[in-house]
Amino acid sequence: MTAQGLVDGVTGFVRSLLELLGRFVLLAALLLRGAVRRRWAAGELWRQMYHVGNRSALFVMVTLGFIGMVLVFQTCLQINRVTGDLSQVGAEFAKILVHEFGPSLTAMMLATRVGAGIAAEVGSMVVTEQVDALAMCGVEPVEYLLAPRFTATLLMTGLLTVFGVAAALGMGALTAYQSFHVSPDVFFNFSKVQYGDLLTGGIKCLCYGGAIPLVSGFCGFATSGGSEGVGWATTRAVVASSFVVIVLDFLISGVAMFTLQAG
């Protein structure tokens, strides 16, 4: 490749990256304005909250329950190998569940369930030109379609995390009792859960709940070209929103470690 070709390639890449970033910021601004103005049909928010919350509750509880079983099992196995003192497992498990695994794994599950759903719905509306029809009627599509989904996901992520943590704790207690004879009285111990943990978990829930619909809505509105395009958009939404969850988890945990849990 010649030097000129290399320069052209780099500038083209940077330009497309900037274009993507600009579109993303524009969508985010429209979305925030829409969420503040709340100009959606009556009952639309309740419908979306039902779709995001109630329809995902079983899925989140089943997956988080299994995760709770696995985590407790592995931890007890390791501790048995080293000290054999299993009395603190429940307390530490509750702590790490509240500030790390509860919000993050719930959000990973919601990224596949809700994120893919938003991208699939919006994407199929884009390819069947329903979004263009909305715009022609003078309705801002982002505000009309995405803002209620955004608000619903923002509200329901925290609630679903509570359910997920409860399921994980319950199944964890069952595993500890079944396989390692730790009585539930000892296992259910919330003395190690501090305000900092609750705050970290809450901030994580809010950030994930905002990021998932934003990213997957962006992927949905960028759909082009028939049923194959819808499939591509959905795939991209799942990957992007899961990745955003992992990166946000890393960033928020890092900040929390240096500010809240210092010492």
Added chain:
Amino acid sequence: MISFVGSLFLSLLRGAGGAVMELCRQLGGMTMLCGYVLASLVRGRCDRRELLRNLYKMGVVSVPIVAMTAFFTGGIMVIQSGIFVRRFSAYGLLGWGAGFAVFREVGPILIGLMFSGRVGANNTAELGTMAVTEQIDGLRALAIDPIPFLIAPRVLAMVISLFCLLVLGDAIAIGGGMILGKLLLGVEYSSFFASFAENVKLWDLMVGLIKGIFFAFSIALTSSHYGLSVRGGAVGVGRAVNDAVVAAALTIMISDNLLTLVLR
């Protein structure tokens, strides 16, 4: 009042019955598909060119996203074990904690979920598009069995690629953990590596890789099943992709639980 309670009970029963029937239908479809795929793989009927194409598309192209996921996974594990490490000032245990958690549980699950989102969803979309544009019926009309030609290479390619990606991802996660442990907690590379190499056994790595094989197989089956049974245009494809990733996440979690009990 009684009739109201009765009708509520009936509708509840009807809903539960419908859900169970739907579950049985999907599970039955996946079991049939599993049988067909295994039969054609055992007989060595698997299109080689399609296999190579899918290995590239699923394995090589997924390397960047898996590498980034693995790096952040290592970082998250270091931060989380760092809380304990600082409390007990047990800096020598960081490599053990991060390595064990990444190899056995967190690595396979997070990379598996990412793989399901990237490759599984893509597979459903591709097969679903073929189904709604009647290309699969076209194959059958040409007397080409879609199982050995389309599905078996995809299943095999997913198992091979997730296995290789897990090896790569584990290495990157440990490397990322080492770098971030030095930057965030000030743990020297040598002490991280020493505690890692001393305490993490080959078996821990093997457990993760065996899990990866099962995860890849279940992702392949669910995504192919939902892709092949798409009905109704672009809307159907989107919904199928959504259902496929949800089903893959569920099977990953359930099989992880079972495998943890079996592989101690």
